Amino acid sequence: MEVLILTNSFDGTSNTIQEIFKKKDIKFLRWNVDLWDKYEIYFDQDHFSITDPVGNSISSKKDLKILWRKPFIDMMNFESLRSNENKEADSNYAKSEMRAIIHSIMAYSRDKKKHFIDPIDEHRLPKLKQLNIAKKYFKILPYELSLLKKKVSFKEAITKPLNNSEVGDKILYTTKVNQDELIRPYPWFIQKAALGGKDVTCVYIKGDVYFYSCEYERGSENIDWRTEINTENQSKWLPFINKNLEQLKKKVCELMREFDLNYGRLDFIQDKEFFYFLEVNPNGQFGWLDFIYDEKKLILHNKFVDAFLEE
Numbered sequence: 001m002e003v004l005i006l007t008n009s010f011d012g013t014s015n016t017i018q019e020i021f022k023k024k025d026i027k028f029l030r031w032n033v034d035l036w037d038k039y040e041i042y043f044d045q046d047h048f049s050i051t052d053p054v055g056n057s058i059s060s061k062k063d064l065k066i067l068w069r070k071p072f073i074d075m076m077n078f079e080s081l082r083s084n085e086n087k088e089a090d091s092n093y094a095k096s097e098m099r100a101i102i103h104s105i106m107a108y109s110r111d112k113k114k115h116f117i118d119p120i121d122e123h124r125l126p127k128l129k130q131l132n133i134a135k136k137y138f139k140i141l142p143y144e145l146s147l148l149k150k151k152v153s154f155k156e157a158i159t160k161p162l163n164n165s166e167v168g169d170k171i172l173y174t175t176k177v178n179q180d181e182l183i184r185p186y187p188w189f190i191q192k193a194a195l196g197g198k199d200v201t202c203v204y205i206k207g208d209v210y211f212y213s214c215e216y217e218r219g220s221e222n223i224d225w226r227t228e229i230n231t232e233n234q235s236k237w238l239p240f241i242n243k244n245l246e247q248l249k250k251k252v253c254e255l256m257r258e259f260d261l262n263y264g265r266l267d268f269i270q271d272k273e274f275f276y277f278l279e280v281n282p283n284g285q286f287g288w289l290d291f292i293y294d295e296k297k298l299i300l301h302n303k304f305v306d307a308f309l310e311e
């Protein structure tokens with residue numbers, strides 16, 4: 001068996017995963033898509049192969065497993081492009097073709113076996129579909145999405161993106177809003193605000209569930225803990241302690257089986273005795289959570305790799 005890791009050169013989690021592969025004597029090739037012009041990509045009518053800058057190769061002729069990590073097309077480097085006159089057009093064309101190549105690789109291998117993590121899941125399970133399914137297992141905060149005008153008035157409301165959170169060079173985090181002041185026409189996802197409570201996340205790996213909570217103090221103006229990321233006073237994440245933890249884990253497993261996902265990071269808000277489901281990211285980051293218990297044991301990374309290899 002050989003493994004192809006689809007990712008980028010900045011992916012710290014892949015750094016750890018590849019070290020685990022080395023210890024397990026698993027042959028792998030890491031394709032950093034941002035360094036796209038350093039790799040040889042070859043397709044013919046029978047197979048595809050990828051060769052890295054130092055000559056290591058993998059091929060679909062072998063028993064090949066693909067680990068979908070973070071192959072971000074937008075991070076592709078174009079400093080080597082020879083054409084300056086049409087650089088933007090050429091780079092856009094290259095991005096489009098590389099996207100097609102990556103999709104083809106996933107499609108080829110998907111015919112043989114289900115992927116442990118599959119980018120198709122993000123299209124199969126958009127956030128609105130997630131909420132519709134999750135309400136059978138957890139409480140959800142009431143919401144509406146409207147383009148022209150509101151139909152429901154929430155005493156206090158928040159908005160957040162359903163897809164890409166980038167707005168120009170800024171990030172649209174979960175934000176408290178006045179529904180009557182929103183720009184129309186525009187697609188706004190509006191949800192009843194839970195201004196207090198505690199941010200809780202869990203990592204699901206093929207039937208195992210690991211819960212964590214954040215010390216971030218949510219309030220009327222401080223809604224999204226992510227605004228603190230990479231700041232000096234960033235709030236800590238700790239193991240989540242709750243008397244109903246085993247029941248919560250059981251519900252997560254039931255939900256993830258219905259989602260048909262091997263892996264995911266789920267986000268919740270605990271507000272007093274209520275536990276609200278927010279969303280699941282089928283390829284959510286988990287690396288920083290693994291250093292909470294013991295950075296030498298790397299419980300999540302090792303469990304992730306074992307589950308991937310067993311699938």
